[in-house]
Amino acid sequence: MKVKFRRGTIVRKIRYVTLVLCIAVSVLGGATGAWAEEKAKGTANSGNAGGAAAELAPGARSAILMDASTGTVIYEKNSHDKLPPASITKIMTMLLTVEALDEGKLQLTDKVRTSEYAASMGGSQIFLEPGEEMTVDDMLKGIAMASGNDASVAMAEKIAGSESAFVDLMNQRAQDLGLKDTHFANCNGLPAANHYSSAHDIAVISRELLKHEQIIKYTGSYQDYLRKDSTKPFWLVNTNKLVRFYTGADGLKTGYTSEAKFCLSATAARDGLRAVAVVLGEPNTKTRNSEVSAMFDYLFSQYKLHTIHKAGDTIGTVRIEKGVKSQLPLVAKEDYSVLLRKGVTQEGIRHELVLNEQVKAPVAEGQTVGKLVVYQGNDVLKEYELKAGETIPKAGWWKLFKRATGAMFTKD
Numbered sequence: 001m002k003v004k005f006r007r008g009t010i011v012r013k014i015r016y017v018t019l020v021l022c023i024a025v026s027v028l029g030g031a032t033g034a035w036a037e038e039k040a041k042g043t044a045n046s047g048n049a050g051g052a053a054a055e056l057a058p059g060a061r062s063a064i065l066m067d068a069s070t071g072t073v074i075y076e077k078n079s080h081d082k083l084p085p086a087s088i089t090k091i092m093t094m095l096l097t098v099e100a101l102d103e104g105k106l107q108l109t110d111k112v113r114t115s116e117y118a119a120s121m122g123g124s125q126i127f128l129e130p131g132e133e134m135t136v137d138d139m140l141k142g143i144a145m146a147s148g149n150d151a152s153v154a155m156a157e158k159i160a161g162s163e164s165a166f167v168d169l170m171n172q173r174a175q176d177l178g179l180k181d182t183h184f185a186n187c188n189g190l191p192a193a194n195h196y197s198s199a200h201d202i203a204v205i206s207r208e209l210l211k212h213e214q215i216i217k218y219t220g221s222y223q224d225y226l227r228k229d230s231t232k233p234f235w236l237v238n239t240n241k242l243v244r245f246y247t248g249a250d251g252l253k254t255g256y257t258s259e260a261k262f263c264l265s266a267t268a269a270r271d272g273l274r275a276v277a278v279v280l281g282e283p284n285t286k287t288r289n290s291e292v293s294a295m296f297d298y299l300f301s302q303y304k305l306h307t308i309h310k311a312g313d314t315i316g317t318v319r320i321e322k323g324v325k326s327q328l329p330l331v332a333k334e335d336y337s338v339l340l341r342k343g344v345t346q347e348g349i350r351h352e353l354v355l356n357e358q359v360k361a362p363v364a365e366g367q368t369v370g371k372l373v374v375y376q377g378n379d380v381l382k383e384y385e386l387k388a389g390e391t392i393p394k395a396g397w398w399k400l401f402k403r404a405t406g407a408m409f410t411k412d
Contacts, residue, residue: 063199063291082197085195089195089197091252097159101136111133113132115157117157118153144221149188152187153188183197189257216251219253240254240264241285245289249268252267318386331389366387369387
């Protein structure tokens with residue numbers, strides 16, 4: 001017996017099977033992509049530094065490991081999640097304080113008076129009394145080591161007149177640093193609405209603070225005294241126990257609230273490398289310290305710095321049009337380096353000076369005039385902005401005239 005099929009029925013069946021297969025492939029492909037994306041979370045950055053690490057901070061809600069010298073991210077986990085930063089907030093408070101010192105707006109010996117409001121702060125404190133005065137030096141000890149909420153507010157009022165005005169400065173500084181995940185509502189990290197940051201942003205602020213080497217005097221000390229010569233000396237013990245128990249650790253700031261859980265932005269230096277590790281939302285101090293130690297161990301054991309130029313090196317000159325000086329030497333203000341995996345050859349690493357096409361006077365000190373680009377093969381490893389080291393005013397017409405006429409009669 002012969003079975004006959006209509007041509008239209010066969011076509012419809014083929015179309016149906018094709019549709020089912022397409023849907024299956026799409027679903028499986030989406031599942032595979034989601035699985036791959038999920039697997040990618042919490043692994044090391046495979047960009048400039050190369051390679052990948054296992055999960056380094058399984059207990060943290062958010063984490064990041066960064067090389068302080070180059071800013072290279074080695075590892076990150078939910079690093080841009082906006083979370084309550086607790087007392088890690090004080091890293092920005094300390095940054096504005098040391099910047100004010102560097103700018104001459106403050107002296108370490110200046111007296112800071114404690115207001116009623118500053119003395120009323122709860123949580124971690126150095127028990128300032130209303131009207132009590134301490135030097136900026138002692139206030140920094142109280143902030144860095146004891147996480148004093150009262151000291152933070154007193155310092156904020158000294159710098160800006162009020163805490164709210166100081167918080168405006170904090171948010172402006174965060175904007176200047178290009179931070180997208182941060183908004184401050186106070187200067188000490190006590191729970192407040194609209195007060196948040198991220199592991200990434202905290203690492204950037206920490207790296208900026210570390211450019212001021214004097215801060216290590218405070219964050220790296222394990223114990224000290226306040227009111228030492230008074231009838232009520234106050235013994236300070238650093239809340240960051242890594243400065244005592246991890247070789248090379250010398251900062252920066254711990255944090256805890258019931259909402260934020262246990263947080264830490266830590267730094268350690270060893271063998272020419274400086275690491276910054278940030279963990280947020282850890283379940284307890286033991287896990288927090290253990291995971292940060294593991295992050296440090298990973299960086300120090302797996303990476304090395306390759307220096308292109310050292311601070312103070314003259315790396316080129318840029319021509320200034322119509323300036324009182326026609327040439328501006330470009331001097332490295334810091335070490336220009338790239339982070340490499342140990343065992344990775346340095347062959348093929350080169351650098352190139354890329355100057356702005358036209359740099360016309362007047363030129364302001366700090367004005368960007370070009371960049372230093374570091375390559376490995378054809379891949380860009382790092383870019384450093386090059387800035388003018390001095391101000392160059394515009395030349396007057398007579399100087400320009402003499403320069404032009406002089407050039408006409410200069411022999412080759």
